[in-house]
Amino acid sequence: MAREGIVTLKRAMDLPGVPNSGALLETSTFPTSPPLPSSPPSRSVAPVPLTRYCAHVTKEACRAARGTPVCGDVHFRKIHHPWTSHQAGDCHFLQLCRFSNSTCRYQHWELDDTLAEQGKRPTAPPLRLCAEAAHKVPERLRAIPEPQWICCDLRPKTFESPFAFADQHPQTSTGFDLSTLGQFGVICMDPPWAIGIDVPYDTLTDHDLRELAIQALQDDGYLLLWVTGRAMESGRRLMTHWGYKRCSEIVWVKVNMMQNVIRTGRTGHFLNHTKEHCLVGVKGKPPRGVTGKPPDCDVIVSELRESSRKPDEIYGIANRLWPGARCLELFARQHNVGKPGWVALGNQLEGSEIKDPRLLERVRERYPHAGF
Numbered sequence: 001m002a003r004e005g006i007v008t009l010k011r012a013m014d015l016p017g018v019p020n021s022g023a024l025l026e027t028s029t030f031p032t033s034p035p036l037p038s039s040p041p042s043r044s045v046a047p048v049p050l051t052r053y054c055a056h057v058t059k060e061a062c063r064a065a066r067g068t069p070v071c072g073d074v075h076f077r078k079i080h081h082p083w084t085s086h087q088a089g090d091c092h093f094l095q096l097c098r099f100s101n102s103t104c105r106y107q108h109w110e111l112d113d114t115l116a117e118q119g120k121r122p123t124a125p126p127l128r129l130c131a132e133a134a135h136k137v138p139e140r141l142r143a144i145p146e147p148q149w150i151c152c153d154l155r156p157k158t159f160e161s162p163f164a165f166a167d168q169h170p171q172t173s174t175g176f177d178l179s180t181l182g183q184f185g186v187i188c189m190d191p192p193w194a195i196g197i198d199v200p201y202d203t204l205t206d207h208d209l210r211e212l213a214i215q216a217l218q219d220d221g222y223l224l225l226w227v228t229g230r231a232m233e234s235g236r237r238l239m240t241h242w243g244y245k246r247c248s249e250i251v252w253v254k255v256n257m258m259q260n261v262i263r264t265g266r267t268g269h270f271l272n273h274t275k276e277h278c279l280v281g282v283k284g285k286p287p288r289g290v291t292g293k294p295p296d297c298d299v300i301v302s303e304l305r306e307s308s309r310k311p312d313e314i315y316g317i318a319n320r321l322w323p324g325a326r327c328l329e330l331f332a333r334q335h336n337v338g339k340p341g342w343v344a345l346g347n348q349l350e351g352s353e354i355k356d357p358r359l360l361e362r363v364r365e366r367y368p369h370a371g372f
């Protein structure tokens with residue numbers, strides 16, 4: 001009952017016509033990386049372009065406030081279902097609401113954006129591998145343009161293979177041998193931390209994580225490690241254990257489709273969680289970002305998507321830390337796969353795809369019966 005009260009509390013910030021106020025609007029309309037106006041187009045390091053949201057929310061309100069015509073910023077349109085109650089206020093889950101098409105009586109919204117419908121709204125350019133940058137990277141760390149992924153377990157599993165097709169290799173009892181992968185300029189991971197709450201996937205204890213052979217993956221490079229709850233402390237200890245010095249920390253401020261900060265009342269014991277943290281560790285002496293360009297900002301303001309899914313901006317930040325270097329994502333899910341220059345590993349991936357002949361040779365040699 002009390003929980004229902006929290007979830008359905010109406011906030012001034014959500015009132016139609018007040019999409020965001022004051023400083024937050026300023027923050028949320030900044031691009032998440034510095035603009036590079038003098039850069040040639042379609043480089044792998046291109047920043048996310050600025051998208052502006054109209055403070056009047058709807059085109060009708062915009063027109064009424066400005067006179068005609070409406071402004072060129074992004075507007076929203078109310079969705080009217082027979083069960084929608086116009087006194088109830090906005091749904092806190094908006095487009096992520098599971099009941100928006102059935103029973104949810106709160107207000108839902110959709111984009112009302114003519115430019116986007118015409119394909120003219122600038123969106124983030126897809127990540128591309130910059131061949132020029134890759135040529136400056138030592139050969140063993142040089143990325144290839146094709147995305148690669150391997151479906152495998154990273155944690156030791158008794159009597160099972162690190163691969164999904166376990167029956168072919170039943171005697172193996174360890175996780176995938178990370179030393180097979182070679183070295184990487186940047187590693188990113190969102191481990192399935194065992195943080196004492198029920199989650200619908202396998203979790204790893206701190207002990208399991210300490211045992212991961214991360215040391216083999218980098219002599220010089222960066223580690224981006226997502227942490228949450230209790231893992232904020234264990235993540236720092238793990239970084240030290242794996243041989244990294246924490247050099248920075250990225251904060252992701254979660255916003256919904258209306259660009260309001262997320263305050264669902266669902267997460268956090270003391271304060272509502274509206275942000276997540278990604279520790280940035282450095283090992284050895286890797287280069288520091290794009291030569292002659294300002295470094296990325298350590299704040300990402302980005303929309304919340306499916307459960308556990310992190311914002312795509314993190315890949316741009318990783319690529320700009322060491323342009324052209326091989327990147328690795330551990331504990332990846334299928335939605336993380338497909339980035340040029342990246343190798344993704346995880347036990348929920350659909351099959352495996354190895355394009356780098358040297359990597360393929362090493363994996364075949366290490367796992368001759370796994371069918372690569």
Ligand SMILES: [Zn+2]
Pocket residue numbers: 054055056057058059062070071072073075
């Ligand atoms: Zn407007």
Ligand SMILES: [Zn+2]
Pocket residue numbers: 091092093094097098099100104105106108
């Ligand atoms: Zn809803």
